[in-house]
Amino acid sequence: MPASRFNAFTDYGIGIGLRIPHYQHILEKKPVVDWFEIISENYMVEAGRPLQVLDQILEQYRVVQHGVSLYFGNADRPNRDHLRKLKRLVKRTGTPWLSDHLCWGSVDGRYTHDLLPMPYTWEAVETTAANIREVRDFVEVPLAVENVSSYAEFHMSEMSEWEFLNEVVERADCGILLDVNNIYVSSKNHGFDPQTYIDAVPAERVAQIHLAGHSKFEKYILDTHDHPVLDPVWRLYARAVGRVGRTATLLEWDDRIPSFDDVHREALKASRFLPHEAVAA
Amino acid sequence: MRPLRSDEGMQREWIDGSATAEVAEQFIKPNDRLDSFQRLEIYNQQYWWRLLGNFAEDFRGLRAVLGDAQFDRLAVGYLHDYGSTSWTLRNLGSRLERFVRERPEFTAPHTSLAIDMVRVEWARTIAFDEAEKLPLLPEEIRGIPPELLRLGLQPYLVLLELRHPVDKLLGKLKRQGEIETASLSNAVSSGRPRRRGRLAARPQIQPIYLAVHRQNFSVYYKRLEAGAYRLLSALHAGMPLEHACVVACEATIDSPEVIARKMKSWFAEWMSFGWLTKPA
Numbered sequence: 001m002p003a004s005r006f007n008a009f010t011d012y013g014i015g016i017g018l019r020i021p022h023y024q025h026i027l028e029k030k031p032v033v034d035w036f037e038i039i040s041e042n043y044m045v046e047a048g049r050p051l052q053v054l055d056q057i058l059e060q061y062r063v064v065q066h067g068v069s070l071y072f073g074n075a076d077r078p079n080r081d082h083l084r085k086l087k088r089l090v091k092r093t094g095t096p097w098l099s100d101h102l103c104w105g106s107v108d109g110r111y112t113h114d115l116l117p118m119p120y121t122w123e124a125v126e127t128t129a130a131n132i133r134e135v136r137d138f139v140e141v142p143l144a145v146e147n148v149s150s151y152a153e154f155h156m157s158e159m160s161e162w163e164f165l166n167e168v169v170e171r172a173d174c175g176i177l178l179d180v181n182n183i184y185v186s187s188k189n190h191g192f193d194p195q196t197y198i199d200a201v202p203a204e205r206v207a208q209i210h211l212a213g214h215s216k217f218e219k220y221i222l223d224t225h226d227h228p229v230l231d232p233v234w235r236l237y238a239r240a241v242g243r244v245g246r247t248a249t250l251l252e253w254d255d256r257i258p259s260f261d262d263v264h265r266e267a268l269k270a271s272r273f274l275p276h277e278a279v280a281a
Numbered sequence: 282m283r284p285l286r287s288d289e290g291m292q293r294e295w296i297d298g299s300a301t302a303e304v305a306e307q308f309i310k311p312n313d314r315l316d317s318f319q320r321l322e323i324y325n326q327q328y329w330w331r332l333l334g335n336f337a338e339d340f341r342g343l344r345a346v347l348g349d350a351q352f353d354r355l356a357v358g359y360l361h362d363y364g365s366t367s368w369t370l371r372n373l374g375s376r377l378e379r380f381v382r383e384r385p386e387f388t389a390p391h392t393s394l395a396i397d398m399v400r401v402e403w404a405r406t407i408a409f410d411e412a413e414k415l416p417l418l419p420e421e422i423r424g425i426p427p428e429l430l431r432l433g434l435q436p437y438l439v440l441l442e443l444r445h446p447v448d449k450l451l452g453k454l455k456r457q458g459e460i461e462t463a464s465l466s467n468a469v470s471s472g473r474p475r476r477r478g479r480l481a482a483r484p485q486i487q488p489i490y491l492a493v494h495r496q497n498f499s500v501y502y503k504r505l506e507a508g509a510y511r512l513l514s515a516l517h518a519g520m521p522l523e524h525a526c527v528v529a530c531e532a533t534i535d536s537p538e539v540i541a542r543k544m545k546s547w548f549a550e551w552m553s554f555g556w557l558t559k560p561a
Contacts, residue, residue, distance in 0.1 A: 041368070041369050041370075044369065045371070045410035046412035046413075047410060047411065047412050047413040047437070048409050048410035048411070048413075048437070048495060049409070050410060051410075052498045069368040069369065079368060082368045109366050110365065111364075111365040111366065111367065111368060112282065112328055112365075113331060113332065113335075113365060114327060114331065116324065151320055151324065152309050152317075152320040152321060152323070152324065153309070153320075154308055154309065154310065155307070155308055155309070155310055156308065189312070191312060191313065219314040219315050219319070220314065220315060220323065222323075
């Protein structure tokens with residue numbers, strides 16, 4: 001949704017993920033980009049080049065933080081040292097909202113560094129919502145949780161993924177980072193209708209949308225972020241923005257990264273699907 | 282996560298000897314294309330490909346020393362024994378030196394060079410993004426007697442005593458087109474990292490003293506004289522300046538005049554680099 005409490009009443013347009021191969025181009029050419037999304041963990045360091053580059057980016061651009069290691073679905077409570085570093089970065093970037101994934105990734109202090117799928121149970125709803133509330137209260141910015149792509153489902157699940165997402169965000173009172181590519185990937189891997197998912201999401205909580213490319217294998221689809229966005233994902237995006245309205249949209253491209261201009265051009269295709277007036281680019 | 286089979290599939294036997302397929306069926310739903318084992322296998326493979334890819338990026342020099350096959354065995358052994366205990370992949374190799382010393386069979390017959398390489402490559406990680414304190418200003422220490430004066434070193438500065446010219450080897454590797462940085466994302470990997478060539482070096486008769494540090498946001502290797510290394514190490518250990526200077530001069534054959542001239546030049550250089558700080 002544009003300008004809601006879940007994105008700090010901002011009205012961001014189309015952005016792209018800030019990636020190392022594009023640093024030089026961005027700093028030298030200063031292309032017009034509405035906003036950049038950064039992977040928080042890449043800048044949660046004490047000093048050095050990552051922060052030097054980030055500070056230069058912040059002088060010119062709006063930046064939103066996206067994380068890959070909060071693991072809201074962990075059985076353990078959030079790591080306080082991690083949160084302190086995250087909050088320090090939040091203060092540095094001035095990110096209007098913060099996002100991470102609806103997944104788990106570590107147990108008993110051992111980290112997988114993966115976005116592992118949740119069992120969709122009521123117990124997991126409560127644990128996950130409590131973790132999200134704790135993180136939000138600590139970092140003091142609105143939080144949005146992102147649906148992940150997945151390759152496995154659990155027998156013990158008591159509801160669908162979208163029902164689980166809705167229950168979690170309702171109890172945590174947080175926003176949603178709706179990744180339409182992840183919905184598509186999971187729908188193919190698990191055999192559900194992706195439009196059902198899109199239609200079930202509470203539109204008023206969608207703070208941001210993710211787009212990306214994926215890779216098709218013989219028996220499943222992998223969320224590789226190494227291709228342009230595929231047509232079925234664009235169609236899902238159109239349906240999503242048709243429901244939620246103009247929403248901050250971000251293209252992720254993490255592997256086999258082409259030139260900055262190619263990535264930006266791909267991202268700007270999103271403007272064709274956005275309702276009403278053109279989005280700042 | 283348990284290591285993959287040699288053909289990069291998931292192990293068919295579970296840790297208790299039962300069939301992994303039967304264990305997977307208990308909690309993973311099959312679909313019309315993949316059984317429970319195959320669905321779990323995707324995560325098992327992604328875990329190893331992601332961590333091994335990251336590990337290979339962080340330890341490109343070690344990989345070039347050992348060769349791809351031996352490096353992969355070392356990486357799997359290390360990650361099996363010392364799985365990640367940090368939320369950031371940056372710390373993945375923090376205990377690798379310890380592992381290489383504990384399990385030399387993974388690096389034989391290159392263990393000595395491997396240890397040196399691991400120490401330098403981990404030092405590079407420290408130098409890349411560790412904290413930077415305000416450099417010491419001369420007026421902050423003026424008037425403090427040397428027997429009382431203690432100096433700190435920048436957290437990003439790592440001092441190493443080596444047997445092999447690892448800095449030269451890494452320079453050679455860099456000239457072959459390596460990249461100095463890595464980053465995280467939430468994308469999954471569609472395959473293993475690409476393979477590269479080998480590095481080798483004989484142990485040197487004299488130790489090599491190396492400072493791994495950061496200047497203008499880039500990581501550098503600087504060779505040090507033995508006395509300079511001893512002096513910096515003594516300061517880092519918290520010795521007062523006077524005592525540290527005595528330690529630095531032990532075993533030197535230089536005349537007092539030469540030593541004095543060298544120390545003046547060392548301190549001038551270290552101050553210009555901003556290496557000296559207030560003690561912690």
